[in-house]
Amino acid sequence: MISFVGAGPGDLDLITVKGRKLMEEADLVIYAGSLVSQGHLKFCREDSTAMNSASMTLEEVVHAMEEAFKNGEKVVRLHTGDPTIYGAIREQIRELERRGIPYQVIPGVSSFTAACAAINREFTLPGVSQTVILTRMEGRTPVPEREALENLARHQSSMAIFLSVKEIDKVVGKLAKGYGRWDVPVAVVYKASWEDQRILLGTLEDIGEKVRNEKIEKTAQILVGDFIGEQFHRSLLYDPGFSHMYRSEKG
CATH class of the missing domain: 3.30.950.10 (Tetrapyrrole methylase, C-terminal domain)
Known part of the structure; x- marks a missing residue:
């Protein structure tokens, strides 16, 4: 399984619990080294492999994922922020689908x-x-x-x-x-x-x-x-004069 994981914006604690768990279990982590904090790698197993994709092409990234999958390894493709926003994951997903390789996308804090x-x-x-x-x-x-x-x-x-x-x-x-x-x-x-x-x-x-x-x-x-700015209306959600299915009007 290939897991596209959002590392969050920078703070190591802003990765999701699910994303951190996948990092801990991964055999191979391919990370966007120009943007992702390398601090995330300290949560990986000592016998895992980390590859910096900053100097890699799409073909090289996909090849590395394919080889790891064939060897029965768990792969994390670690992207900065949330991988669904300017993450360039769709082209990677297309190549994985062509090869019949299963994958999942784990969101992150953008x-x-x-x-x-x-x-x-x-x-x-x-x-x-x-x-x-x-x-x-x-x-x-x-x-x-x-x-x-x-x-x-x-x-x-x-x-x-x-x-x-x-x-x-x-x-x-x-x-x-x-x-x-x-x-x-x-x-x-x-x-x-x-x-x-x-x-x-x-x-x-x-x-x-x-x-x-x-x-x-x-x-x-x-x-x-x-x-x-400082100008806005009060939310009706907590307005005492506004009722909804969980609260009757108060006033």
Whole structure:
């Protein structure tokens, strides 16, 4: 069995219990060494094998998994955050299916939720936003025109932007065009949940300068939207004047 496991955003304790157990049982762990904390490897058995996929091709990764499976070994493919978000697992899954190799996907804590937790906020605030958009700037990997940042920003939803902090000025320009204003709250969280985590708070007007001053060029989440601000409605869930199947109206 091949297990695609989300390692979480950085903090070793933010991997799931199921993911940690699979790490402890694995014969082979193939991990994304450029992003995943190597601290996770200390939970592996001493006789297990670890391979850093940072310099490997898709074909090499799949070959290693196939050989281990043929030898009756348990394999963990360890991805950063949650493997279902920018994890490039679908192409690996396709190759495993072609070979008739069984697999499973174990979710993990994503960097976008870790970043929101780091600033003590909630993406879905009553009266502000009930939608979260996860996206990125176009780079070497293109983005469909319908998903351009300026188009997504017009929805005024909460946004988490991955893999884009190096182009912060372009990001800001596109967002301002979509929002039609420059006072939109922004948070940039560098290495969310890691020991060297840094948080920058500002607006579309000044966040670019703050990012440049801190020389942040990678491994950061850009969170955008009025959910970062202080204005929102009280939730009906705990409102005494609102009844539901577990509570009658009080008042």
